[in-house]
Amino acid sequence: MTTAASSALSAAPVDVSALIERQKLGGFALGLIAWCFLIVLIDGFDQVAAAFAAPALIHAWHTNAAGFGRVFGVGLFGVLVGSLLLGFSGDRFGRRPTIIYGSLWFGILTLACSYATSLDQLTVLRFLAGIGMGGVVPNTVALVSEYAPKARRATWITLMFSGFSIGAGGGGAVASWLLPRFGWPVLFALCGSAAIVVALASFALLPESVRFLIVNGRDPRRIARIARRLGAGVEDGAVRYVVDDEVRLRVRPAALFQNGLSYVTPLLWALFVLNSLALHFLQNWLPILFGMGTLAPARAAQAAMMFPVGGTVGALMLSRCVDRYGIVVILLLAVVGCPVVASLGMPMPTALLFAAVFVSGVCVIGSQFALYAVSGMVYPTALRSTGVGSAIGIGKFGSVAGSMLGGVLLAMHLPVANLFVDLATVFVFIALLAVWLGWHRRAAGQPVTAGQSGA
Numbered sequence: 213m214t215t216a217a218s219s220a221l222s223a224a225p226v227d228v229s230a231l232i233e234r235q236k237l238g239g240f241a242l243g244l245i246a247w248c249f250l251i252v253l254i255d256g257f258d259q260v261a262a263a264f265a266a267p268a269l270i271h272a273w274h275t276n277a278a279g280f281g282r283v284f285g286v287g288l289f290g291v292l293v294g295s296l297l298l299g300f301s302g303d304r305f306g307r308r309p310t311i312i313y314g315s316l317w318f319g320i321l322t323l324a325c326s327y328a329t330s331l332d333q334l335t336v337l338r339f340l341a342g343i344g345m346g347g348v349v350p351n352t353v354a355l356v357s358e359y360a361p362k363a364r365r366a367t368w369i370t371l372m373f374s375g376f377s378i379g380a381g382g383g384g385a386v387a388s389w390l391l392p393r394f395g396w397p398v399l400f401a402l403c404g405s406a407a408i409v410v411a412l413a414s415f416a417l418l419p420e421s422v423r424f425l426i427v428n429g430r431d432p433r434r435i436a437r438i439a440r441r442l443g444a445g446v447e448d449g450a451v452r453y454v455v456d457d458e459v460r461l462r463v464r465p466a467a468l469f470q471n472g473l474s475y476v477t478p479l480l481w482a483l484f485v486l487n488s489l490a491l492h493f494l495q496n497w498l499p500i501l502f503g504m505g506t507l508a509p510a511r512a513a514q515a516a517m518m519f520p521v522g523g524t525v526g527a528l529m530l531s532r533c534v535d536r537y538g539i540v541v542i543l544l545l546a547v548v549g550c551p552v553v554a555s556l557g558m559p560m561p562t563a564l565l566f567a568a569v570f571v572s573g574v575c576v577i578g579s580q581f582a583l584y585a586v587s588g589m590v591y592p593t594a595l596r597s598t599g600v601g602s603a604i605g606i607g608k609f610g611s612v613a614g615s616m617l618g619g620v621l622l623a624m625h626l627p628v629a630n631l632f633v634d635l636a637t638v639f640v641f642i643a644l645l646a647v648w649l650g651w652h653r654r655a656a657g658q659p660v661t662a663g664q665s666g667a
Contacts (some may be wrong), residue, residue: 225454228422228435231442233361240441244359245368247417248352249375251315251410255348256379257386258322258403262287262338264387268396269334279331285612286335290342292608298347299601300465303594307355308420310597311348312411318344319407326397326404346608349376350601357588357596358421366534366585370527373584377527377577381520423593426455455593467595468602476590477599479649483542483642484583484607490553490638491576492614494519498569500618501557501628511562515569522570523577530574534582538589539650542582546643549575554636557629579642590653 235241266280294314302310321341328334353369360368390398422438425431435453436444444453468477498519502512534541552571560568584600591599621631 225452226439226444227455228426228439228442228453229455231439231444232359232422235361235442237364241359241368243417244419245356245372247414248356248372251311251348251375251414252352252373253375253379254315254403254407254410255318255345256376257383258318258341258379258407259287259291259345260380260383261322261387261399261403262325262334264383264391265396265399268391272396273331275331283331283335283338284615287338287342288608288612288615290339291346292342292605294343294346294348295350295601295605295608296346297343297601299350299597299599299605301347302351302354302597302601306420306424307351307358307597308414308418310351311355311418312414314344314347314351315407315411315414316344318342318348319404319411321404322400322407323404324400326400346605347601349373350604351597353584353588353600354596355421357585358423358593363535365589366538366582367531369585369588370531370534370581373581374524374528377520377524381524421593422453423455426453427593465598465602468591468599473591473595473599475652476649477602479645479652480583480587480590480599480603481606483645483649484587484603485610485613486638486642486645487576487579487583488607488610489614489617490549490635490642491580492611493617493635494553494572494576494614496615497618498556501631502565504628507562515562515565518566518569519573520577522573523580524573526574526578527581530578530582531585534585539586539646539653542579542586543643543646543650545575545579545582546639546646549579550636550639550643553639554633557627557632575639 262280262283266283270276270280298310298314318341321337321344325334325337325341328337352372356368356372357365386402387399390402419438419441420430420434422435422442425435425438432452439453467473498516499512502515507515530541530545549572552568552575555568556565556572583603587600587603588596617635618631621634626634
C-alpha cells in the first residue's frame, strides 16, 4: 500500500451530507439553481417549439394539421425513451456529463429541424431530439436534489424546474414576435443554438454531484474542491470525504424494486401517469372545450391561460409545504382539484371561471412539481437519476393518453360538462394512491416528509 493510500485511509472522515445540510443559499447554490434553471428553460421551450411553428409550417408545406399529431406524438415518445435511457446513464456515468451531452444532442438536432423540408424529416428529427430533452430533466432534478438541504429540497427543485414551465409558456410570446419577422426556421435555430451554447458553457460552470463522486469513488481532489465550496475549509489531503446517510446499491433497473422500493416505484409511476393525464388533457383541450361553450375564442384562450399561470404560481407557493409535508401535499391538491375540475364545464360568471381554471392549475401543475420533488427524495444517490427518469418516462404514457382523451370523449358526443366530471374521477385515484404511498413509507419506517427523508 502506498504512502498516499495509507494517509487517505487514516485521514479523519468528513461527512459531506453534514456540509450540505449546513450550507446557506449562497453563491454556489444560487449558481447551481440558476444554471440548471436556464438548462431546463431551453428544454421546455424546445419541447413546444414544433407546436408554435406548426401553423406556419402548415402554410409553408401545404399540409394539414392532422399530420402534426404524428410529429407531436413521436417527439413525446422520444422524450419517454430519453427519460428512461439517460436517467440510467446519469446514475452510471454522472449527472453532469449526461446533462451536457444530452443538451448538446437535442441542441444539434433541434438546429437541424430548421433545415427540414417535410413532415417525415421533422418527425424523425423531433424523435431524436426528444431523447436528449427527456434525459436532461431527471438529471437536473437529481443534481439539484443532491446539493439541497433536506428541509429545502422541494423548494430548490421547484425553483429550478420552474424554468421548464417558463420556457414552455413563454415560448408563445417569443414565437408570436419572431415568426412574422423571420419565419418558422428561426424558432428551431434559436432554441438549438441556445442549447449548444449553454451545453458548452456547462463544461466550465456545471458541477458534478459530490454525492455521486463519493459514492462511486471518483477523483478525491475534485471532491475536495467541491467540499471547500460547500464550506469544508480544509486542505485536500487532510481528510477523506464520506456520505454516511447513503445506501450502496448496484446501478441497474431491477434495483428500483428492491430494498424497500418494491411498492414505492410502481405507486410513484401510477401517480405520474394519472397526474400527467389530467395535466395534458387540460393543457391541450381547455381552449377547445371553452370555445365550444358560450365563450368567444379570445376569451376561451384567456381563460385557458390561467391554467399554466396558476400552476407556476402554485408550485412556487407550495414548495415549502412540500418540504414540510411531502406526499400529504399531493393528497390535499387531489382532494381540492377533484370538485374544482368537475365544475369547469358548469355555467358560471367569467371571473369565477378564470378563478376555477387558476385553482385547477395550482392543483394539477402543483402536483406535478411536487411529484418531481418527491421522486428526488425517495431514491438514494445511486438510483436517483434512474428513479426520477423512469417515473418521468412512464408518466409520458399518461401525457399521450391525456392528449388523446379529449378527442375520444368528444367522439362519443358527450356534453362538455360530462367531460370535466369524468376527468375529475382521476383525482380520486390520485388521492388514494397518495394515501397508499404515504402509508407504505410510514409502515416501512421511512418518513413521508422531505425534511426527514433520506438522501
